[in-house]
Amino acid sequence: MARLLPLFPLNLVVFPHEKLNLHIFEPRYRQLVRDCLEQGITFGIPPFLGNTLGELGTEMRLLSVEQTYTSGEMDIRTQAVRVFRINKFFREAPGKLYAAGQVEDVAQDDEPDPLLRDIISQQVRQLYEALGLRKLLLELSPDYRIFDVAHHVGFSPEQEYQLLATTSEQERQEMLREHLDTILPVVLETERLKERVRLNGHFKNLQPPSF
Template sequence: MSRLLPLFPLNLVVFPGEKLNLHIFEPRYRQLVHDCATENITFGIPAFLNGEVQPIGTEMRLIRIEKLYESGESDIRTEGVGVFRLGEMLRQAPGKLYAAGYVDDLPDDATEDPDVRQHIGTLVAQLYNILGLSPTLLTLPPHYRMFDVAHQLGLSNEQEYQLLTLRSEAERQELVRGHLEQILPVLSETERLKERVRLNGHFKNLTPPSF
């Protein structure tokens, strides 16, 4: 059955389990934060992409208000708790300044392929090595989900949204694996070309072929 959920559309994709820090300054969202804190309610972040609110979003809970300013603005910590499908959207919730929408909770199949996850770990390590980044993936728990690493893979907003719409971990694994297998050869070739440019003009000690 659909339920009414306050909405906070943003130009980004948030995943279940993700910690998101926000600075709140608009009066309507200041009111939303107040209601979350005093009434223990949640709110939804549907992605605002390509000029419109998308139908799939992430339900968020307020962890705490980190700082409250004299102006009424605040810094808050939130966490994603689930995924919903947005039906009818109201520009204002009844008696409120902020938007709301009738949503349905979406189930999720957590079944994964351990071999694919291990392969993805190897691909991510290669990605970080090419980019010269620290392998933060290695600090994740053994049974991390694709949602846990999605922001670290160079996905576009549209690709992240596609990942959010998938209802099984196995499908998300396939999307991530396909993305990494597509971009790694391109990045490797780019690095090879950069190295050739760096070497251009240097004195070279080359051994001529023997005839």
């Protein structure tokens, strides 16, 4: 069902359930935050990539205003709720400074493929350990979804948008597995090269061969 949703375009992709902290300084978005506080409304973040506003976006809920400055600027905490599609874009919502869109929710199939999840979990573990991201690895829930790791596997913003546009968890799993198949060997080889560079010039205790 179509509805009017305030919009806050940004040059990033936000995934469902993601928490996002923002510094608000433009008057139109300060007005938007005030409306969220006073009316309990949500707003949407459609990605603005390559000078183009995406037709898909992510609906956000305001969690808190952490700080308000004397200038009127604000630090806020938000959390992503769901994916939507923009049917019609308005540069200004009725009587407001900020943009809005006639939007509809995008249904999701969140059922994963258990076998693919096991394969991807091993690949993600290898990647995170190679990159020294052990903290992220420890924080990863056993029943994680692809959206939960998508910002930490080397996707470009355009690839992240493609992932956002994919409505099936199993298709998202396939996308991530193919991506990891491509980048993981490169990352592992790069780390091995860095290790060899670090060892170069050190005194080595090597056993010569016996003839």
